Amino acid sequence: MTIIEALGVLPATLRRTLTWDRGSEMAKHAEVTAALGTLVYFCDPASPWQRASNENANGLLRQYFRKGADLSTVEQAEVSFAADEINRRPRAVLNWDSAAARFASLTVAALQTKGVSGGTGKMARLPTTGDNSIGLSTATVTKELPHRLPIPAMDKPH
Template identity: 55%
Template sequence: MHNLPHGLRRTLTWDQGNELFHHERIELATGTKIYFADAHSPWQRGTNENTNGLLRQYFPKGSDLSIISDERLREVADELNDRPRECLQDRTPHQLMARWRSHLIAS
C-alpha cells in the first residue's frame, strides 16, 4: 500500500468475507480507511467487480491459482493494466499511474 500515491490509498471498500476480520490492523498499518459493502450489493464495489470479470477471461471461475506461475500472473496484470478503460476516458491504468508518479516527483 505504501508504494501507491496517497490519493489512491485513502479508502478501500471490501465485501463481507470472513477473511477480512483483520481490517482494523490493516487500517492502522496503512492509514487506509476500510469500508464494507452491503451484502448482495456488488455495485458498491464496481471497480472490483469489473476487474473480476476481466480476470475471468484469463482464469475461469474455480481455477486453481496455486498452479499458475508468478510470471503468468504478472503477464496478466500487465495486460490488464495496459488495457484502455472507458471509466478512465480510454486511458490505461499504467498511463495514469505514470502520470501520477511524474506529478509526485515534480512536486
C-alpha cells in the same frame, strides 16, 4: 502483510481508502488501517453496484483464469502477465487511457505535490509495467464491522 508492503510505497494521497468485498481476505483490515492510516470500507452484502470496479476486474480476470480454478497452482508469472495485459488496456471510463498510464500520472502528481516518502520511511517508487492499479468504488460504510467476516459466495457472471 503483503498489502501493507504494496500500499506502503505509494504516496499517502493514493492510499487514503480501500473498498473491499466482505471476504475473509480482509479479516485483518484493522492492521492495514493501523500501519498505513488507510481506512477500509466494506461493501454491503448482495450489493454488486457498490463494487463495480471489482466486478469488472473479475470479468477481465476470467479471460485468463476460469471461474472456480485453483489459483494456488497458478505461477506468479501468469498472474503478472494477466495484470500487465489488463492494466495496459485502454478504457472508455478513463477517456481511453490505460489504468497503468492513469495510475502512473496520479503517482507522479502526488509525488510532485507532496515530495514525501509516503509515510512509511521508504521512498515511493513509480509504478512499472506489471504493477497493479488500485480501483476505487463508491461503497457505503458498514455501521458495525463484524469481528469475523463471512466468506462470500462465488461471483455471479455479469
